[in-house]
Amino acid sequence: MSTKKLRRAGEYVIEKLLTVSGAVTGLTMLTITVFLFKEGAGLFRSPSVEKGYALYVHAENPVERLSVNEIKGIFDGEITVWNALSSDYPHAEIVPYRIEDIFQRYSESELGEDYALLPDKLAEVIRETSGIIAFLPQQYAPTGMTGVKTLPSQDIRPADFFGGTSWMPTATPAPLFGVLPLILGTLFVSIVAILIALPLGLSVAIFLSELAGTRTRKWMKPAIELLAGIPSVVYGFFGLVVLVPLVQRAFALPVGETAFTGSLILAIMALPTIITVAEDAMRNTPRELREASLALGAGHWQTIRKVIIPYASSGISAAVVLGIGRAIGETMAVLMVTGNAAVMPHSLFESVRTIPATIAAELGEAPAGGAHYQALFVLGCVLFLLTLLISVSAEWMAGKQSSKIL
């Protein structure tokens, strides 16, 4: 009697534990998603110039606003005259000025206790130099003093973010957050990787499940599964030392770190997942179906093509989704072999930069809460939505296929 009760109590506890662990998992996933979107949300309310800084010009300068690209051009010395910015300013030469420059003119002691005299000295410099554009911290800026004009600050625009083609997050004074090359780079590398991995993976899966003898399968399957356990940085190093020179020589390229090299290494990494999942799905085809097909006079190959593959199609598409997921989210290996140049990808044999590589390389040093930090989180959201889209569409495709067969 008591043992029965005890067992029932035990079952009750286990049931509750299972419910709780389910709830905890769900909650964790929700928290991560919310965190991701919350951290990224502030980006489009951040000023396009570095936080806490502003741009100042001579009061007579008619310029009203400067785009991010124009600011960068000025401070890189590419735009040197005000006339080039369609502002009709007679003192044509542009003089870029940074806060460090003041310390070359005055010693720290001349600037007074706690830099009390700094704003006055800066105002003096600006009044003297008619073509000046000064990039100064707002705390010490000569705001509202005679002869000084503050350029109005603008927020980072979504159009610049999603449509921009330059990713230079640490450019001063105005960082460029154009994520288009990163998104395209990620898609490019992953799609090519899956195009390489899929035919290869499916062939191996078919071989293992239908053609290979029991003994071959017995050692080959664990060997393949073992590949999935190798840390990705090892794949990355293998890629850098072996694949990069190989690709460079094979295609006579100036650089071996290309999108194609990234795709190759990703294909190798996605193979174990694709093979294992697809092979399991195929081997799960009921014996009756195979035997029925053979009894009807179909050959071995006909059975594979007309019975087994259609039956396993949902498993195969699961393999594809998992493979793509692995490829899109993979960080370390890609970081090491693609060269990470943030340019719009034109061909397979150029260096590209992917979203995960960007986040991994930059998040550590981006000041928490700043625009760069937020931009990286928005990139995380983009990656999240991309993977979601792929999973949902694969699910939808698999559902459509299986309903057609049965």
Place this chain on the structure above:
Amino acid sequence: MKTIILFVTAFTLSVLTLSAQRIKGSDTVLPLSQQEAETYLKQNPTASITVTGGGSGVGIAALLSGTTDIAQSSRKIKFDEREKLKAAGKAAKEIIIAYDALAVVIHPDNKVDGLTREQLADIFMGKITNWKEVGGTDLRIVPYSRETSSGTYEFFKESVMKNKNYMNGIMSMPATGAIIQSVSQTKGSIGYVGLAYLNTSVKALKISYDGGKSYTEPSVANAKNESYPIVRPLYYYYEAKSEATVKPFVDYVLSSAGQLIVSEIGFITVR
């Protein structure tokens, strides 16, 4: 069993009472600090020091939040970082513990021997794209840079490029080792690494900062006599208030025994 418990309590107590010193920051300085701490601890078995990396910015942020006693940095503290510290009522003390020279490296088959600062800047800004423009063969230049998070990236930008931005879409590698690897296997490559990382698989360029009048080879000796120009100081920052606790270790690093370790690791000594 009893002895173990005793040992553990004694250990935790000693850690708590001796106010363990924490050093955090630049990955460039990390091996140096570790080595210094190790030998320092051998001589002072009662002291306790933990050294962690993460990047120069991380170290200074930790100094601000009070989670480290010494911030190791491969760049000078930035104006706004100093301001933030000031706003939090802290004054950062700066000590230069060693110097690090950056070498510009190319593929060993490349015939070019030296470049001026202006040429280097133009190469990394994407204005010079072929080796024949700087006296080499007709070959595309492939510049390799470090990731934006690295102190080396910032220093190269400051010293060589005079704060101009790198070209759009420059190849950026996650580590110094990766730069050496890539430069050694790419014909038209050029990159920059710390002097300590130089090896025979790449060729180091002579550099001129006076417009081509004199070229200097990167070496510890040339960096020490200041004829080699791309040299950066490595810093320790600590709060003025905690000077008493960190002073013994900092003094050890600056002592002749400490500076011996500096040159063993491949950096340049302060004196």
